[in-house]
Amino acid sequence: MGLFDNISNVKPTFDANYAQAGEYVVQIESIRQDRSRKKVDFVATRVSILHVLKAEKDEAGQSVSHRVGEETTYMISDTSTAHDMFLPNVKAEIMQITLFPEHEVTAQACEDLVDPVTQPLAGIVCIMTAVMMETKGTKRPYTKVTFDGDITRKFCTDLGVVLPADAQFVPEMRAAATDAAATA
Numbered sequence: 001m002g003l004f005d006n007i008s009n010v011k012p013t014f015d016a017n018y019a020q021a022g023e024y025v026v027q028i029e030s031i032r033q034d035r036s037r038k039k040v041d042f043v044a045t046r047v048s049i050l051h052v053l054k055a056e057k058d059e060a061g062q063s064v065s066h067r068v069g070e071e072t073t074y075m076i077s078d079t080s081t082a083h084d085m086f087l088p089n090v091k092a093e094i095m096q097i098t099l100f101p102e103h104e105v106t107a108q109a110c111e112d113l114v115d116p117v118t119q120p121l122a123g124i125v126c127i128m129t130a131v132m133m134e135t136k137g138t139k140r141p142y143t144k145v146t147f148d149g150d151i152t153r154k155f156c157t158d159l160g161v162v163l164p165a166d167a168q169f170v171p172e173m174r175a176a177a178t179d180a181a182a183t184a
Contacts, residue, residue, distance in 0.1 A: 019074045019130040019145050021056035022065030024049050025161050026128045028097070028121050029071065033114040041078040043090050043114065046071060047128060051161040056132075074128070074145045096147040097126055099170050123168040127151055 026047035035041050048071050055065040066072055076093065078086040091105050094113060098121070113121055127148040134141055149170040156163055 017066075017070065017072045019072050019128070019143050020064055020066055021130050021132045021143070022052060023054035023127065023129045024066060025051035025053060025151070025156060025159070026126060027164060027167060028124045028126070030119055031114050031121050032116060036077075041086075043076045043093075045074045045093065047074070048164075050125065050163070051156070051159055053127070053159075074130075074143075093145075093147060097121060097124060097149040097170070099149050099174065123164075123166045124149065125151065125153075125156060125163065125167050125169055 024047075027050055029046040029048055031043065031045045033041070033043050049066045049068055051068060052065060055063045058064050076086060076089045090110065091102070094100060094105050094110065095102060098113075100109070112118070129146050129148070131144045132141060133144045151169065152171055153163070153167070153169050156167075
């Protein structure tokens with residue numbers, strides 16, 4: 001039996017470089033919904049680091065933050081211990097990225113946003129902030145991640161961010177949709 005005999009029976013893994021502390025300008029590559037081999041549902045947001053706004057350092061003064069060009073993933077898992085926070089965390093992330101008001105984040109909207117074919121949020125540029133935290137009771141470390149989709153192309157170009165050709169900005173998209181509705 002060869003090393004790769006069962007390769008046809010497995011799914012490929014995706015980037016397992018999880019979000020590290022820091023503040024970044026990122027581009028969303030994908031947002032997907034899946035289930036782990038342990039039967040835990042999750043939503044994974046994969047981003048590319050375009051610019052480091054604030055790097056965090058360890059006790060020795062070494063950066064623990066991502067570098068420009070890295071891809072990283074933020075996962076929200078529906079574990080038994082986090083079940084009561086799964087949907088609120090997903091809702092918060094979608095509202096932060098898209099600037100949707102709370103009432104627009106419906107089950108159908110979520111299904112549409114994680115659609116593996118259309119990936120409507122792929123290409124969106126936003127700010128991602130990752131902060132290392134500890135749980136209250138067990139002092140277990142975790143990373144709290146927030147997004148801010150309310151940034152502009154000008155903000156990025158003023159910082160010297162090299163933007164990919166497919167970069168999209170939520171404020172520009174919302175303005176275009178408003179203009180299209182007004183002329184219809």
